[in-house]
Amino acid sequence: MLAPLLGLAMFALPATAQPIANPVATFAGLDKITGRITRFDVYIDETVLFGALEITPRACYNRPPTETQRVSAFLEVDQRSLTGVSKRIFTGWMFADSPALNAVDHAIYDVWLIECKTSTDVPPPDQR
Template identity: 60%
Template sequence: MNIMQGRKGGWIMRRMVIASLFLLGCLMSLQVKAEEVSNPVATFAGLDKITARMIQFDVYINETVQFGSLQVTPRVCYTRPETERQEETAFVEVDEITLERKVRRIFTGWMFASSPGMNAVEHPVYDVWLVGCKQSTEVPSPN
Protein backbone atom coordinates (compact mmCIF):
# COMPACT_ATOMS: atom_id res chain seq x y z
CA MET A 1 0.00 0.00 0.00
CA ASN A 2 2.87 2.37 0.77
CA ILE A 3 4.48 1.77 -2.61
CA MET A 4 1.21 2.59 -4.43
CA GLN A 5 0.72 5.77 -2.46
CA GLY A 6 4.29 6.80 -3.24
CA ARG A 7 3.80 6.28 -6.98
CA LYS A 8 0.44 8.01 -6.97
CA GLY A 9 1.81 10.90 -4.91
CA GLY A 10 4.78 11.30 -7.27
CA TRP A 11 2.50 11.32 -10.29
CA ILE A 12 0.27 13.98 -8.73
CA MET A 13 3.31 16.04 -7.73
CA ARG A 14 4.72 15.91 -11.29
CA ARG A 15 1.34 16.98 -12.73
CA MET A 16 1.16 19.88 -10.29
CA VAL A 17 4.68 21.03 -11.18
CA ILE A 18 3.93 20.83 -14.91
CA ALA A 19 0.64 22.71 -14.47
CA SER A 20 2.37 25.36 -12.35
CA LEU A 21 5.11 25.85 -14.93
CA PHE A 22 2.54 26.10 -17.71
CA LEU A 23 0.54 28.68 -15.76
CA LEU A 24 3.68 30.65 -14.96
CA GLY A 25 4.65 30.66 -18.64
CA CYS A 26 1.20 31.90 -19.63
CA LEU A 27 1.30 34.69 -17.07
CA MET A 28 4.77 35.78 -18.15
CA SER A 29 3.72 35.90 -21.80
CA LEU A 30 0.85 38.30 -21.11
CA GLN A 31 1.73 41.82 -22.11
CA VAL A 32 1.01 44.48 -19.57
CA LYS A 33 -0.86 47.34 -21.22
CA ALA A 34 1.10 50.51 -20.71
CA GLU A 35 -0.67 53.66 -19.66
CA GLU A 36 -1.76 55.86 -22.56
CA VAL A 37 -0.31 59.35 -22.75
CA SER A 38 -2.96 62.07 -22.72
CA ASN A 39 -2.22 65.05 -24.98
CA PRO A 40 -3.67 68.58 -24.81
CA VAL A 41 -3.80 69.08 -28.60
CA ALA A 42 -5.28 67.10 -31.49
CA THR A 43 -4.22 67.72 -35.10
CA PHE A 44 -6.78 67.23 -37.85
CA ALA A 45 -6.77 67.42 -41.63
CA GLY A 46 -9.73 68.87 -43.43
CA LEU A 47 -10.66 68.64 -47.09
CA ASP A 48 -13.06 71.04 -48.81
CA LYS A 49 -14.34 68.96 -51.72
CA ILE A 50 -15.67 71.99 -53.62
CA THR A 51 -12.41 73.95 -53.72
CA ALA A 52 -10.09 70.93 -53.33
CA ARG A 53 -8.41 72.83 -50.49
CA MET A 54 -6.85 70.71 -47.76
CA ILE A 55 -5.58 72.14 -44.49
CA GLN A 56 -4.24 70.89 -41.17
CA PHE A 57 -5.43 72.49 -37.96
CA ASP A 58 -4.70 72.04 -34.27
CA VAL A 59 -7.48 71.97 -31.68
CA TYR A 60 -7.06 72.02 -27.91
CA ILE A 61 -8.93 69.31 -26.02
CA ASN A 62 -12.50 70.37 -25.15
CA GLU A 63 -12.26 73.40 -27.45
CA THR A 64 -14.13 73.79 -30.74
CA VAL A 65 -12.75 74.86 -34.11
CA GLN A 66 -14.91 75.57 -37.12
CA PHE A 67 -13.92 74.16 -40.51
CA GLY A 68 -16.40 75.30 -43.13
CA SER A 69 -19.83 74.46 -41.74
CA LEU A 70 -18.39 71.84 -39.37
CA GLN A 71 -17.46 72.34 -35.73
CA VAL A 72 -14.78 69.92 -34.51
CA THR A 73 -14.37 69.25 -30.77
CA PRO A 74 -11.83 66.69 -29.52
CA ARG A 75 -12.58 65.36 -26.03
CA VAL A 76 -9.38 63.31 -25.53
CA CYS A 77 -6.30 62.59 -27.62
CA TYR A 78 -4.09 59.64 -26.63
CA THR A 79 -0.74 58.35 -27.78
CA ARG A 80 0.98 55.19 -26.68
CA PRO A 81 4.29 55.27 -24.82
CA GLU A 82 7.43 55.17 -26.96
CA THR A 83 8.06 51.59 -25.85
CA GLU A 84 4.97 50.39 -27.76
CA ARG A 85 3.91 50.48 -31.40
CA GLN A 86 2.77 54.04 -32.01
CA GLU A 87 -0.95 54.74 -32.28
CA GLU A 88 -2.79 58.00 -31.82
CA THR A 89 -6.49 58.01 -31.01
CA ALA A 90 -8.97 60.75 -30.25
CA PHE A 91 -12.57 60.85 -29.15
CA VAL A 92 -14.18 63.53 -31.28
CA GLU A 93 -17.54 65.24 -31.69
CA VAL A 94 -18.38 66.95 -34.98
CA ASP A 95 -21.40 69.19 -35.48
CA GLU A 96 -22.74 70.68 -38.67
CA ILE A 97 -24.21 74.18 -38.83
CA THR A 98 -27.19 73.80 -41.16
CA LEU A 99 -28.52 76.45 -43.55
CA GLU A 100 -31.24 77.12 -40.96
CA ARG A 101 -28.45 77.91 -38.46
CA LYS A 102 -29.21 74.83 -36.39
CA VAL A 103 -26.50 72.66 -34.89
CA ARG A 104 -26.74 69.00 -35.86
CA ARG A 105 -24.39 66.33 -34.49
CA ILE A 106 -23.03 64.30 -37.41
CA PHE A 107 -20.23 62.37 -35.70
CA THR A 108 -19.37 61.15 -32.22
CA GLY A 109 -16.67 58.54 -31.83
CA TRP A 110 -13.06 57.48 -31.92
CA MET A 111 -10.71 58.44 -34.73
CA PHE A 112 -7.43 56.63 -35.37
CA ALA A 113 -4.52 58.46 -37.00
CA SER A 114 -3.16 55.20 -38.44
CA SER A 115 -6.49 54.41 -40.16
CA PRO A 116 -7.98 57.72 -41.31
CA GLY A 117 -10.57 56.04 -43.49
CA MET A 118 -11.95 53.93 -40.66
CA ASN A 119 -13.75 56.68 -38.73
CA ALA A 120 -13.29 59.89 -40.66
CA VAL A 121 -16.10 62.41 -40.96
CA GLU A 122 -17.50 62.11 -44.45
CA HIS A 123 -19.75 65.03 -45.31
CA PRO A 124 -21.08 66.02 -48.77
CA VAL A 125 -18.73 69.03 -48.81
CA TYR A 126 -16.08 68.34 -46.12
CA ASP A 127 -13.97 65.45 -44.89
CA VAL A 128 -12.18 65.63 -41.52
CA TRP A 129 -9.79 63.08 -40.02
CA LEU A 130 -7.27 62.78 -37.19
CA VAL A 131 -3.62 63.32 -38.09
CA GLY A 132 -2.13 63.01 -34.61
CA CYS A 133 -1.86 64.19 -31.02
CA LYS A 134 0.59 66.75 -29.63
CA GLN A 135 1.85 68.06 -26.33
CA SER A 136 2.11 71.62 -27.67
CA THR A 137 1.24 73.82 -30.63
CA GLU A 138 1.90 77.31 -31.95
CA VAL A 139 -1.82 78.05 -31.75
CA PRO A 140 -2.46 80.35 -28.78
CA SER A 141 -4.03 78.61 -25.79
CA PRO A 142 -7.67 79.50 -25.12
CA ASN A 143 -6.85 80.05 -21.43
Protein backbone atom coordinates in the same frame (compact mmCIF):
# COMPACT_ATOMS: atom_id res chain seq x y z
CA MET B 1 0.26 21.57 -11.32
CA LEU B 2 -1.83 24.34 -12.83
CA ALA B 3 -0.22 27.15 -10.81
CA PRO B 4 3.22 26.88 -12.49
CA LEU B 5 1.59 26.99 -15.93
CA LEU B 6 -0.35 30.13 -15.04
CA GLY B 7 2.88 31.72 -13.80
CA LEU B 8 4.56 31.00 -17.13
CA ALA B 9 1.57 32.34 -19.05
CA MET B 10 1.89 35.69 -17.26
CA PHE B 11 5.44 36.10 -18.58
CA ALA B 12 4.42 35.15 -22.12
CA LEU B 13 1.92 38.01 -22.44
CA PRO B 14 3.31 41.26 -23.82
CA ALA B 15 3.28 44.19 -21.44
CA THR B 16 1.38 47.21 -22.68
CA ALA B 17 1.77 50.68 -21.31
CA GLN B 18 -1.11 53.00 -20.64
CA PRO B 19 -2.01 55.45 -23.40
CA ILE B 20 -0.63 58.96 -23.01
CA ALA B 21 -3.24 61.74 -22.86
CA ASN B 22 -2.38 64.89 -24.80
CA PRO B 23 -3.93 68.37 -24.62
CA VAL B 24 -3.84 69.05 -28.39
CA ALA B 25 -5.14 67.14 -31.41
CA THR B 26 -3.94 67.92 -34.93
CA PHE B 27 -6.39 67.39 -37.77
CA ALA B 28 -6.37 67.81 -41.52
CA GLY B 29 -9.48 68.88 -43.35
CA LEU B 30 -10.30 68.67 -47.03
CA ASP B 31 -12.77 71.01 -48.70
CA LYS B 32 -13.93 68.83 -51.62
CA ILE B 33 -15.26 71.84 -53.56
CA THR B 34 -11.99 73.80 -53.64
CA GLY B 35 -9.64 70.83 -53.19
CA ARG B 36 -7.85 72.70 -50.40
CA ILE B 37 -6.41 70.79 -47.45
CA THR B 38 -6.05 72.64 -44.15
CA ARG B 39 -4.09 71.42 -41.15
CA PHE B 40 -5.19 72.72 -37.75
CA ASP B 41 -4.55 72.17 -34.04
CA VAL B 42 -7.42 71.96 -31.55
CA TYR B 43 -7.23 71.86 -27.77
CA ILE B 44 -9.19 69.13 -25.99
CA ASP B 45 -12.77 70.29 -25.27
CA GLU B 46 -12.36 73.30 -27.60
CA THR B 47 -14.73 73.64 -30.56
CA VAL B 48 -13.39 74.92 -33.88
CA LEU B 49 -15.19 75.62 -37.11
CA PHE B 50 -13.96 74.00 -40.33
CA GLY B 51 -16.29 75.08 -43.11
CA ALA B 52 -19.75 74.21 -41.80
CA LEU B 53 -18.40 71.63 -39.35
CA GLU B 54 -17.94 72.25 -35.63
CA ILE B 55 -15.19 69.90 -34.40
CA THR B 56 -14.70 69.19 -30.69
CA PRO B 57 -12.05 66.67 -29.59
CA ARG B 58 -12.77 65.20 -26.15
CA ALA B 59 -9.61 63.08 -25.80
CA CYS B 60 -6.40 62.46 -27.74
CA TYR B 61 -4.09 59.55 -26.94
CA ASN B 62 -0.90 58.06 -28.25
CA ARG B 63 1.35 55.24 -27.07
CA PRO B 64 4.93 55.40 -25.80
CA PRO B 65 7.64 55.25 -28.51
CA THR B 66 8.52 51.70 -27.40
CA GLU B 67 5.13 50.41 -28.59
CA THR B 68 3.25 50.33 -31.86
CA GLN B 69 2.23 53.90 -32.57
CA ARG B 70 -1.54 54.05 -32.29
CA VAL B 71 -2.82 57.61 -32.18
CA SER B 72 -6.52 57.99 -31.41
CA ALA B 73 -8.94 60.76 -30.59
CA PHE B 74 -12.53 60.82 -29.43
CA LEU B 75 -14.40 63.64 -31.10
CA GLU B 76 -17.79 65.13 -31.77
CA VAL B 77 -18.63 66.78 -35.08
CA ASP B 78 -21.69 68.92 -35.66
CA GLN B 79 -22.87 70.44 -38.92
CA ARG B 80 -23.99 74.05 -38.68
CA SER B 81 -26.83 75.09 -40.98
CA LEU B 82 -27.24 78.49 -42.60
CA THR B 83 -29.74 79.37 -39.85
CA GLY B 84 -27.12 78.63 -37.17
CA VAL B 85 -28.69 75.37 -35.95
CA SER B 86 -26.20 72.55 -35.28
CA LYS B 87 -26.85 68.86 -35.89
CA ARG B 88 -24.54 66.08 -34.64
CA ILE B 89 -23.19 64.07 -37.59
CA PHE B 90 -20.35 62.17 -35.90
CA THR B 91 -19.41 60.98 -32.42
CA GLY B 92 -16.67 58.43 -31.95
CA TRP B 93 -13.04 57.41 -32.04
CA MET B 94 -10.81 58.35 -34.94
CA PHE B 95 -7.45 56.66 -35.57
CA ALA B 96 -4.54 58.41 -37.30
CA ASP B 97 -3.18 55.19 -38.80
CA SER B 98 -6.62 54.18 -40.20
CA PRO B 99 -8.50 57.36 -41.19
CA ALA B 100 -11.13 55.47 -43.21
CA LEU B 101 -11.95 53.09 -40.34
CA ASN B 102 -14.24 55.56 -38.57
CA ALA B 103 -14.51 58.60 -40.80
CA VAL B 104 -16.64 61.74 -40.75
CA ASP B 105 -19.24 61.17 -43.47
CA HIS B 106 -19.94 64.51 -45.15
CA ALA B 107 -20.61 65.48 -48.76
CA ILE B 108 -18.34 68.55 -48.81
CA TYR B 109 -15.74 68.06 -46.05
CA ASP B 110 -13.38 65.30 -44.97
CA VAL B 111 -11.63 65.52 -41.60
CA TRP B 112 -8.99 63.13 -40.29
CA LEU B 113 -6.68 62.88 -37.29
CA ILE B 114 -2.97 63.49 -37.86
CA GLU B 115 -1.42 63.38 -34.38
CA CYS B 116 -1.75 64.17 -30.69
CA LYS B 117 0.64 66.75 -29.24
CA THR B 118 1.65 68.19 -25.91
CA SER B 119 1.95 71.75 -27.22
CA THR B 120 1.16 74.02 -30.16
CA ASP B 121 1.82 77.57 -31.38
CA VAL B 122 -1.92 78.27 -31.13
CA PRO B 123 -2.71 80.08 -27.86
CA PRO B 124 -5.12 78.27 -25.51
CA PRO B 125 -8.77 79.38 -25.69
CA ASP B 126 -8.57 81.20 -22.35
CA GLN B 127 -5.70 83.37 -23.66
CA ARG B 128 -7.40 84.60 -26.83
